[in-house]
Amino acid sequence: MNTKSIFAAATLAIAFLLTPSITQAHNHGPDGEKSGVMTKDSQDKLTSDAALNDLMEGNKRFVANRPDKLDLPAQVKATATGQYPKAVILSCIDSRVPVEMVFDQGIGDVFVARVAGNTEDESVLGSMEYATAVAGSKLVMVLGHEACGAVKAGIDKFEAGENVAHLLGAIEPAIEKVKGDRNSSDKKYVEEVIKVNVQETIDDIRERSPIMAGLEKEGKIKIVGAYYNLHTGEVSLLD
Ligand SMILES: [Zn+2]
Structure with missing residues (x-):
C-alpha cells in the first residue's frame, strides 16, 4: 500500500467516524443549534416507539421552556429536496395548540x-395515508385538547349552516357515547367527550383506511391518541 492509498484509506475512515450516527438525525451548529433534519436513513431506522418517544421528549422540553435551538434557515435548505417526517399528527385547529411547538419539532419532522374537533374525513384519511404509506412516517397521533370549542359546539348543537353541521356531525357519535347530561359547561363531561372523540377518530381511521390498518398490523406504524392540557402545555397519552 503506497502513501497515497494509505492517506485515502485514512481519510475514508475519518469521514466514516465523522458521519453522524443514523439515529442522530440532528447536527449541531456552532452555537449549539440543531441544523440537521430527518433523512431517509434516519427515518428508515426509526421505530414507531422511538418516534412516539421523540414527540413526548419534545413535549417535556416545551413544558420546561427548554426547546431545542433550531437553525431554521439551515433546516429549510436541508429539506428543500425531500422530506422524511417521523409522524403524522391530526390535531384541532385551536390556536392554543401549535403542534410543532408543543412537541418541539423542526422543519421536516412531522406532518x-x-x-x-380532530375528526377524520376522506381528505384527512388520504393525507394520513400519504404520510404513512408513501412518505414513510412511523406514527399516527390523534391529538385532542382541553376545552375544545368544536366539541362544546357539538354538545350545544350549535347551528351555523351545513358546513358546520358536517363538522359537528363527525363529533356527534362521541357525544352520544358519553353518559350524562349534554352540558358544555360541565368540564368533566366535556373532557370525557373530548377523549372519547379521540378514540372514535382512531377507531374510524382503522375502519375506514385499510391502508393504515394494514400498516399497523404489519407493525410498520402505530396509531395513538393523546390529550393536550391547555393549562400546563402537557400532552398525555390516552389508552
Ligand atoms: Zn379544539
Missing part, C-alpha cells in the same frame, strides 16, 4: 393535519 400535521388540522381540523376543528
Whole structure:
C-alpha cells in the first residue's frame, strides 16, 4: 500500500467516524443549534416507539421552556429536496395548540393535519395515508385538547349552516357515547367527550383506511391518541 492509498484509506475512515450516527438525525451548529433534519436513513431506522418517544421528549422540553435551538434557515435548505417526517399528527385547529411547538419539532419532522374537533374525513384519511404509506412516517397521533370549542359546539348543537353541521356531525357519535347530561359547561363531561372523540377518530381511521390498518398490523406504524392540557402545555397519552 503506497502513501497515497494509505492517506485515502485514512481519510475514508475519518469521514466514516465523522458521519453522524443514523439515529442522530440532528447536527449541531456552532452555537449549539440543531441544523440537521430527518433523512431517509434516519427515518428508515426509526421505530414507531422511538418516534412516539421523540414527540413526548419534545413535549417535556416545551413544558420546561427548554426547546431545542433550531437553525431554521439551515433546516429549510436541508429539506428543500425531500422530506422524511417521523409522524403524522391530526390535531384541532385551536390556536392554543401549535403542534410543532408543543412537541418541539423542526422543519421536516412531522406532518400535521388540522381540523376543528380532530375528526377524520376522506381528505384527512388520504393525507394520513400519504404520510404513512408513501412518505414513510412511523406514527399516527390523534391529538385532542382541553376545552375544545368544536366539541362544546357539538354538545350545544350549535347551528351555523351545513358546513358546520358536517363538522359537528363527525363529533356527534362521541357525544352520544358519553353518559350524562349534554352540558358544555360541565368540564368533566366535556373532557370525557373530548377523549372519547379521540378514540372514535382512531377507531374510524382503522375502519375506514385499510391502508393504515394494514400498516399497523404489519407493525410498520402505530396509531395513538393523546390529550393536550391547555393549562400546563402537557400532552398525555390516552389508552
Ligand atoms: Zn379544539
